[in-house]
Amino acid sequence: MAILQEILVWTQGIPAWQSDAISRLLAKQTLTPQDYEDLYALLKLAHGIxxxxxxxxxxxxxxxxxxxxKATTHIELRAIKNLLNVNAIAxxxxxxxxxxxxxxxxxxxxxxxxxxxxxxxxxxRARDQSEPIHPNANLPGAKAGNAQASFDITIDGAVKEVTWHQGKEAPPELSSFAIFDAHCARAYLDSEDDFSYVPYGLxxxxxxxxxxxxxxxxxxxxHKQSAVDLAVFAPLHGETASAS
Known part of the structure; x- marks a missing residue:
């Protein structure tokens, strides 16, 4: 994922609101009207408004x-287990x-x-994370905590267990797995129905x-809505008491 690493470095040299936009674009395929409203406010904030x-x-x-x-590292997923506060999964x-x-x-x-x-x-850390993880509706709200799960993986043959907690940084080892579904797909059709592929991130x-x-x-x-209509002052031009 060298492309995304380079994008991360690049975003450190651009305005914060643009980096925010990049963050949103990498998390969802299409920005919502609320996203645009937020970014517009952040753009104005960057200019003192x-x-x-x-x-x-x-x-x-x-x-x-x-x-x-490392390119030579081989990681395999062996099991997903011990899910907590994820729907009604046991x-x-x-x-x-x-x-x-x-x-x-x-x-x-x-x-x-x-x-x-x-x-x-x-x-x-899949490309699309727009689908929410709902807690167990059968539990009272006070008992429905954040979701979590454990994963059995092997790294170069060595067995390891890592745990993910919602709201915390995901285990870096798991980011090696590519997730592909209808939401994460990076394929596009052009106006002539030709199938093209855009490398992840570009x-x-x-x-x-x-x-x-x-x-x-x-x-x-x-700006157009806020512009002053100077035409109303036209009668004041020339040899008038106001003009002099």
Whole structure:
């Protein structure tokens, strides 16, 4: 993931609101109207215009992207287990992953497939993390804590257990796993239905340019609305008492 590491270094030399935009773009495929409102407020804040909501930029950080791993390091996922506060998934359960071939996970609706998937995406710092992890609705609110899960992995053949806690930095070892689903897909179709592939991370420059253009339009529109109409002063020009 050298591209994302270079992007992280690059964001340290740009305005904080732009780094915030990069952070959002790497976390979701499409920015919401609220995202644009936030970024517009942050842009104005960077130029000395206070924000009534006191929003502050949240620049891209190292824990949001895959950690550096040596190319020679071999990491395998063996099991996802001990999920807590994830939907109604039972505690002290283990979902084994085969070390070779393909592991197929199936079950009825509501059996927990999506719950495991969402945990895996958060723990592995997947590109898309827009789907929320819901707590167990059967528990009182006071008992529904943050989600967590444990993972059995092997690093160059050595077995290791790592734990992920929602709201805390994900274990760097897990960021070696690439998550691919309908939300994380980086494939695009152009106007002629040609299938093209954009390397993970590089598309952020194009989308950032589009964000900047939309914010520019917002600035121009606000400036136009705030401009003073000098035409009303036209009768005062020339040889009048006001003009002299």
């Amino acid at each position: 206070p924000d009534p909501k006191n929003r502050q930029p949240q620049p891209l950080t190292a824990d949001q992207i895959p950690a550096k791993v 505690e002290n359960q283990q979902l084994a992953v085969g070390s070779a071939g393909m592991t197929v996970i199936y079950g009825d609706n509501g059996s927990g497939k999506s719950g495991y998937s969402r945990v895996l995406k958060r723990a592995c 598309e952020v420059f194009e989308t950032l340019a589009k964000v900047c253009q939309q914010l520019k339009n917002s600035v121009e529109q606000e």
